[in-house]
Amino acid sequence: MDEIFAAEDVLVGLRAPNKRALLDTLARRAGAALGLDPEMIAAALSHREELGSTGVGQGIGLPHARLDAIARPYGILVRLREPIAFDAIDEAPVDLVVLLLLPVDPQSDGSAALADVARRLRDRELAASLRGARDAAKLRALACGWNAP
Structure with a gap:
């Protein structure tokens, strides 16, 4: 996942x-x-949310959209200061958010990226570690499966 999340994102x-x-x-x-x-981008995200909330439960939001304008997956990983209502399937507020923008092309690795991020975030231990990360570098390291700095 390190190719999806640049340090500044x-x-x-x-x-x-x-x-x-x-x-x-x-x-x-x-x-x-x-x-x-x-x-x-906001319109594409809004359209996707109209299909059903991307609040996947356990305090995690996974807003995503497919865009013609990109050739590879792009993401932003966020730990919010305070949880917010997100219309999640379990009605819990969200504090961990991964924005994913994916290519429209079915030959791209967009679907694999979405599935990988969703699978990793469902791991309760990882989610707890992400919530406890002291800074963005540690958060990114944990999300990408590295030994944290």
């Missing part, structure tokens, strides 16, 4: 008053990193 202590504000913030950040229109 791992955030600890981000504040967001609600889900919409969080998705808008992440869309702006992704747009700046990828040279894409943040409003287009």
Whole structure:
């Protein structure tokens, strides 16, 4: 997963008053990193959320969208300062969020990236470790399966 999360795209202590504000913030950040229109990214994320919440339970949000404009998966990993309502399937507030933007092309590794991230985040021990990470470097190391610095 280290190819998905650049060091600058791992955030600890981000504040967001609600889900919409969080998705808008992440869309702006992704747009700046990828040279894409943040409003287009926000619209794609919003459309995906209309299909059903990407709050997967246990305090984890996995907002994602497929975009024609990218050739490889891109992600932002966030540990929020305070949990927020996310319409999660278990109704629990979310404090760990992984934004994934995936290529539309079915030949890409986008589906594999989404499945891998979802599988890893379901590991309760990993989720607890992510919540306890002291900084962004440690958070990224844990998410990517490295020995933490």
